[in-house]
Amino acid sequence: MKHEDQLPSLFDEETHRPLAERLRPRSLQEVVGQEHLLATDAPVGRMVEQRRLVSAILWGPPGSGKTTIARLLAERTDVAFETLSATFSGVADLRKVFETARRRREVGQGTLLFVDEIHRFNRAQQDGFLPYVEDGTVVLVGATTENPSFELNGALLSRCRVFVLKRLDTTALNSLIERAERLTDRALPLDDDARQSLVAMADGDGRFLLNMVEQLQALSADTTPLDTAALTEQVQRRAPLYDKTHESHYNLISALHKSMRGFDPDAALNWLARMLDGGEDPLYIARRLVRFANEDIGTAEPQAVHQALAAWDVYERLGSPEGELAIAQAVVHLSTAPKSIAVYRAFGAARQRAHQTGSLMPPMHILNAPTRLMKDLGYGEDYQYDPDTPDGFSGANYFPDGMERETYYRPAASGHEENIRRRLDRWAALRNQDRNTET
Known part of the structure; x- marks a missing residue:
């Protein structure tokens, strides 16, 4: 029997740190899925090798490694690392960081200021960074899930390089699972299909994947390998990335439009389902279908606009989920209809000439x-x-x-x-x- 002081402590720091934290990469080479930025011949990799940091915006989805990359940049270039969250920080916090960075600079040490969710700072707060970035008091590294060209001041954006991080693919997510199994010396209790389903459920988010892995590793060691159905009972599927007011909203409606324009009803239905699952207002989609019918089909198929209007009307009468079928039917009709922008172009040309000849009788x-x-x-x-x-x-x-x-x-x-x-x-x-x- 082990002596009491030999038993693992309930408060053992390493054991009770979240798995995602214990697996946080210790070098840029360990970061998965972002080789296009971090390889030695890639933009961030070259910057680190030359030890010449520049202010940057890391733009990418949740769980893609933004915070980790910023921390490793500071470590590899021997500068102090300061971190703030735009969600919880205010002007007083910024002033304190800038003053500390100024004192470090006086003794020859640089400061990397990492600002998470930087797009949540308002325009005036973003302007406050400018003098400190310009004079080198801090190297600013901002992280955002939103398109910087929409959410950040032009002045601040012009002083930063924008690095786009990718959603983690299947290879990268499987690599994280394998690392977790090696660290804990325990294989996940999943059959092959369930393992693939786990990766799909993470939806490209490495942090969320490791949280699910941690849940599964808390199961009894003699648990029979779970199939996909049993897996979904144990862990929660990640909510799809979709925000009705930000870039994903515009990305998915663009994908729906272009799929319909490209005569691909299957892809169009996929994007429709993604938008509806993300909580998009079906009436917004219905309005866009009416616009598409006029703009991209026009007189090539005069019934198209009536189909779109009918879908709008049916949804207003039935609501969800029954009314969504009418929208899906309209999407298929518009996708398979002949396309023409002849009226769209003709009206544009006529309006231009009308502006030039508006006084002719x-x-x-x-x-x-x-x-x-x-x-x-x-x-x-x-x-x-x-x-x-x-x-x-x-x-x-x-x-x-x-x-x-x-x-x-x-x-x-x-x-x-x-x-x-x-x-x-x-x-x-x-x-x-x-x-x-x-x-």
């Missing part, structure tokens, strides 16, 4: 003459009523006086627009025939 023959005076002035004179002409087409000029005829609408050779194109070509031929007859 319509030709007199297409103006109404409700008074005797207007009739005497020539309003409506020689107007031809098209249905009464032999071809049902008069060929009259409807452009402003003093403006040559122009072509804006050029229908695509697909879908319903192919029929429109044939009609326009026929009318153009009749118009030319009348012109030749007159000459």
Whole structure:
């Protein structure tokens, strides 16, 4: 029997530190999934080898290693490491850090200031960094999950390099699991399929993965290997990365649009499901489908806009989840419909010309003459009523006086627009025939 002082303490520091903390890399080479930045011939790797730090913004998803990289940059270049969270820090905390950094600088030591969630500082607070970054009092390394070009001041952004961290892929996540098993000298109680499911459940977040691994390693050592169903009962799936007000919102709606435009209903349904699972307002999606029907399909498939409007109406009547099926049906219809931006381009060109020729009057023959005076002035004179002409087409000029005829609408050779194109070509031929007859 072991003596009492030989038993492991309930408060043993190493044993009770979170697994993610115990596995925190001790060198840049141990950081997984970010070789495009950290390799010796990559931007951050070269910077460390040359021991020339520059202020930087680390932009990447949660659990991709931003905090670890910042800490290792300080260690590898022998500068003091200060850390603040924009969520919990204010002006007083910043002043204290800057004053401490100034005193270090006077004795020849640099300071790396790591600011987590830097996008949460307001514009005035971000401006407060500028003089200290410019004069070298601190090397600023900010971490953000949001697009810096949207969330950070242009002045601050211009003084920092932006390094984009990748979501951890399957290889990187499996590497973390293997490290955890070596550190704890215990394999995870999972069968092969469950192991793959665990990686998928992490959704690219290394920290979240290690938290799930720690939960699983707390199970009894003689636990029968879990299958996927048993795994999902033991651990919680990571909530998908989605924020209705930030970049992921715009990324996913862009992906949905481009998948529909590219005739890929399966990819489009995937992005639709991702948005709905993330909590997006289905009515926002419905409005975007109506816009897509007009902008990307137009007269190539005139029913497209009606399908989109119907989906909007059905959802408003039924709500979730039943109404979401109508939105999915519209997504499939729009994805498989012929595409044309002919109307979109035609309207843009017409508006541009309208700005240039806005004062030109319509030709007199297409103006109404409700008074005797207007009739005497020539309003409506020689107007031809098209249905009464032999071809049902008069060929009259409807452009402003003093403006040559122009072509804006050029229908695509697909879908319903192919029929429109044939009609326009026929009318153009009749118009030319009348012109030749007159000459």
